Amino acid sequence: MIDRTIDQWETQHSASTIKNTIAPLVRVLDEAVRDDLLPSNPARNRSRRSLGKSALNLKENDQSPRVHALKDLATLTALADRCGEVHQSYSDFVMLCALLAARGSEISGLQVGDIDWDQRIVTIRRQTYPGAGGLVTKQTKGRDIRRVPILQALTPVLERLTADREPEDRLLTGPRGGVLTTASVRDATKWDQLVTDLELASLTRHGLRHTGATWLADAGIPLHVLQGILGHKSIETSRGYLHPDTRHLTDAAARANAFLDGQENPTREPPAKTRRTAAPGR
Template sequence: MTLDAWHARYWSTIDVGVRPATARAYDVAWRKRVKPWLGHRKIETITVGDIEQAINGWDGSASTRNDALSMLSRLLDGAARAHVIAGNPARLVRRPRDERAQSVRSRALSVSEVRIMLDAVEAGPYRAYLAALVYTGMRAGEASALRVEDIDVPGRVIHVRRNFSMGRSGTMIEQSPKSHKERTVPLPQALLLYVEDAVTGKRRSDLAFSGPRGGVLNPSNVRRAVDWDALRRKLDRPELRIHDLRHTLATLLFDAGAAANDVQAILGHSSLQVTERYSRARADVALRANSALDSLKWTEES
């Protein structure tokens, strides 16, 4: 059986088991990368070397090629469970890494840059939405799906219960958060005024942050509305993405002394390893070691 034939048989199983946005990415990965390179191959003859050669030939960023590898791995996992092949060779392949990519810390804004960014955006729904992203660390889809009833002003917290994601047809679909778990994020004083203005006159079931005409906000329409390229130039951050506002909150929390497990809970990360990418702890380990060693008495007192 060729990989193409197995895809035709097994794709529906993958499709129902992943989020719509992931299914869309996998569909593109199959059509543009996996199928052209490996679709014609007999599935039992595909080796680790074949997959690594394919990855080297795929275009796109490391993230894009990793999507294709993940899609291929799911196909081969299914084939292994169905006893079509003995095992999944994609699990032994090294995932592509972009050595030029900036660290998550370097992508984060400083406190002063946050002020510059918000001051540069006209007062109204778009500024409030960006403020919510940077002060809570919510994913863009989570902030878009937030409803008035999710905001506890007296308790100074926001309950993240849902997420908007782009479906296969290009329409927005409401789902649970990415981690499939509800979580609570802070409602700091700096965000309070934006929230109060955003929810004034709305019902509990209304979207907390919506466009001027009540439409759903998403990174694409927000970037257009605020002239994101001009904002990048003002900040001298040519690569700044809206998702980097989430990185900003994590970095600022660590710099303020928050514990790693608290940052993990607020960001909704699946593992502490992901969260610790934002910490300076490992970067500063040599300096802390100097202090510890310098405090020791290295010579015998007479």
């Protein structure tokens, strides 16, 4: 709907007028992304559409979810440690979101019984988030139950959170024992300032899920397995986390260069002339 509306505006108004009109909507939907209510901001994506000469600045991979991922485990740990200075639960939230490649609302919905130590698997079956009348707990976004492997880096966190607790207990709670949501993490940690101080200014809480998904893709996990872990209905959505593979282009360049070098520096001798044999009876 946003695209159709702006398509119509582009036939009637100047680019600056359209930009100024979209700006308030972009800011409102940015808050929805920060609160993990939306995976991305459709108005922001559309507001970046190039007009006229600005098309020269368009980058093909600007919308790839990979651009939101942290670069390595050390960076994730540094972020978690800073959040932990406010309270340990905020550090745990960061680690769980990233290393389970899960949405913040799904972390809020986890129970102790969802952790299977025998198979080293976490089962994600519900989400909890703030609704109009209070907290809402329901099925995950895709309405599917999915299973995520427990990575070694997450083991100490889960061991501490599950020790001597009942299966129906909420896995992660806030400083006062209540439900921890992505919004409460944002407010308590002063998230925007914290990530800016760490030179991660563009990182949202949902970017932690992008981080885990990107790392799993880079580890070479088969695409259909990645799709199952992330709970995507379309495999094309999961494909967005794959690293662009340009090796075939490098190989093509090497072959072309070898061909051109051969033209400049011929190494083959011309074919020898064959002696013709007279036909019998002549």
